[in-house]
Amino acid sequence: MNIRTTLIAASAVVALAAPAALAHRMWMIASSTTVSGADNWVTVDAAVSNDLFFFDHQPIRVVPTVTQPDGTEGTVENHSIGKFRATFDVHLTQQGTYKIGALSQNVFGSYKLNGESKMIPRGTTVDKLASVIPAGATDVQTSESVSRNEIFVTQGAPTNTVFKTSGKGIELVPVTHPNDLVVGEAATFQFLLDGKPAPNLFVTVIPGGIRYRDNLKQQDLKTGADGKVSINWPDPGLYWVNVTPNRPREEGPGPGAGAPGAGGPQGAGRPSGPPQRRVSYVTTVEVLAP
Amino acid sequence: MQIRLTGLSFTALGAGALVAGPAAGQTLDLTVTIPKLNVAEYHRPYVAMWLEKEGVAPRTIQVWYDVDKRGGEGTKWLRDIRQWWRAAGRGMTFPADGVSGATRAPGPQKVRLIGGRGGMPALSLGNYTLVVEAAREVGGRELVRLPFAWNGNSAAAAGKGSTELGAVSLTLKR
Numbered sequence: 001m002n003i004r005t006t007l008i009a010a011s012a013v014v015a016l017a018a019p020a021a022l023a024h025r026m027w028m029i030a031s032s033t034t035v036s037g038a039d040n041w042v043t044v045d046a047a048v049s050n051d052l053f054f055f056d057h058q059p060i061r062v063v064p065t066v067t068q069p070d071g072t073e074g075t076v077e078n079h080s081i082g083k084f085r086a087t088f089d090v091h092l093t094q095q096g097t098y099k100i101g102a103l104s105q106n107v108f109g110s111y112k113l114n115g116e117s118k119m120i121p122r123g124t125t126v127d128k129l130a131s132v133i134p135a136g137a138t139d140v141q142t143s144e145s146v147s148r149n150e151i152f153v154t155q156g157a158p159t160n161t162v163f164k165t166s167g168k169g170i171e172l173v174p175v176t177h178p179n180d181l182v183v184g185e186a187a188t189f190q191f192l193l194d195g196k197p198a199p200n201l202f203v204t205v206i207p208g209g210i211r212y213r214d215n216l217k218q219q220d221l222k223t224g225a226d227g228k229v230s231i232n233w234p235d236p237g238l239y240w241v242n243v244t245p246n247r248p249r250e251e252g253p254g255p256g257a258g259a260p261g262a263g264g265p266q267g268a269g270r271p272s273g274p275p276q277r278r279v280s281y282v283t284t285v286e287v288l289a290p
Numbered sequence: 291m292q293i294r295l296t297g298l299s300f301t302a303l304g305a306g307a308l309v310a311g312p313a314a315g316q317t318l319d320l321t322v323t324i325p326k327l328n329v330a331e332y333h334r335p336y337v338a339m340w341l342e343k344e345g346v347a348p349r350t351i352q353v354w355y356d357v358d359k360r361g362g363e364g365t366k367w368l369r370d371i372r373q374w375w376r377a378a379g380r381g382m383t384f385p386a387d388g389v390s391g392a393t394r395a396p397g398p399q400k401v402r403l404i405g406g407r408g409g410m411p412a413l414s415l416g417n418y419t420l421v422v423e424a425a426r427e428v429g430g431r432e433l434v435r436l437p438f439a440w441n442g443n444s445a446a447a448a449g450k451g452s453t454e455l456g457a458v459s460l461t462l463k464r
Contacts, residue, residue, distance in 0.1 A: 032369075034369050034375070034380075035366070035369055036365050036366060036367070036368035036369035036375060036379070036380065037362060037363070037365035037366045037368070037384075038362060038365070039361070039362070040366060154380075156380050156381075157380040157381045158380075180376070182376070288372055288376075289372070290373065
């Protein structure tokens with residue numbers, strides 16, 4: 001087996017591990033993003049699907065982390081994984097903005113053992129890397145994927161504690177708060193890559209309800225020199241916002257759309273060499289009527 | 291953080307720009323008509339009223355909701371008075387003295403507010419808009435805006451909703 005084939009296979013494995021960047025769309029939606037009072041619950045659906053926001057493919061199995069307005073970690077309750085979606089509840093007891101998110105950081109790549117190419121098992125984390133590569137392995141080629149999927153819920157007035165950045169992967173810095181979106185007012189978000197404002201990121205914005213319309217209504221935007229992007233919301237509702245450094249693959253029922261891992265942006269035609277690092281960011285925002 | 295407030299910037303209010311020195315006896319009389327609706331499931335609407343003035347943070351003067359529900363549960367639906375919630379409500383704590391009140395029955399509902407008492411600020415001269423927004427459980431939402439100019443002596447304005455609000459009017463006297 002030549003190295004090139006191996007790498008194509010590697011990207012196919014990554015496709016399964018990080019579907020956000022590929023044909024299937026990964027998302028979470030909360031029962032409410034703007035709540036009043038002092039003691040509320042929200043329930044969240046987490047899924048990977050083609051149509052937004054319908055459950056038609058896979059649940060998100062990873063249990064996310066809740067960051068409370070005061071910066072402490074909250075609790076995910078009643079987590080349940082169904083056939084097409086996972087659900088869980090979050091108890092809101094503080095005033096301000098909560099972040100509910102999952103960061104998946106994995107290593108992918110390959111090595112050779114006794115002349116035979118082997119894949120690093122998908123879902124391998126950095127700290128487990130040494131344990132999955134046997135002694136005597138050669139030609140070890142690895143890279144990492146950092147994929148972030150997060151949503152925001154605000155009880156009372158919006159706050160900014162949960163937007164403290166980590167410097168890892170793509171992160172959102174609110175110029176407009178994501179829980180303060182209204183039709184008729186353009187929103188500005190800034191995106192950082194590894195802590196620095198990231199120009200030329202591809203920002204894909206798609207309103208929910210795809211099943212009931214013919215036009216995808218997708219906006220293809222790019223971040224400017226300062227990492228900022230301005231988004232217009234034509235209608236109230238939920239919007240899926242996906243951010244990647246690479247041009248997103250064409251969506252829709254094209255070849256391979258129903259087969260995860262059958263290609264991907266780095267599939268056919270990918271130059272040989274070490275696998276490239278993959279980063280992605282996805283959020284779902286709710287836009288209210290004025 | 292930048293919270294955008296429908297074109298108004300966040301400036302301190304109350305003791306600041308709205309106050310016109312010794313504002314003896316500003317009296318604001320409001321009439322808000324709650325329409326009688328022939329629907330299968332009727333709940334009295336939540337209603338919020340607030341004052342807007344350019345360059346000043348909006349000021350809530352009345353909120354009618356289920357104030358008496360156990361454990362403050364009535365506040366859960368305040369966010370459905372959507373525009374008010376964003377403009378002013380989400381920064382408040384409830385119940386709010388002189389502002390919170392029970393929901394009202396269909397018919398013309400009258401309120402008299404005195405400048406400088408309760409939630410009602412004493413008004414400095416200038417152009418204002420009184421906004422009345424009603425949101426009804428399992429029903430709709432409507433907003434009526436009444437612009438008026440306060441010259442220090444008297445002002446009046448009237449408007450009308452079409453679904454969740456009937457006639458709305460104000461008179462302001464010194």
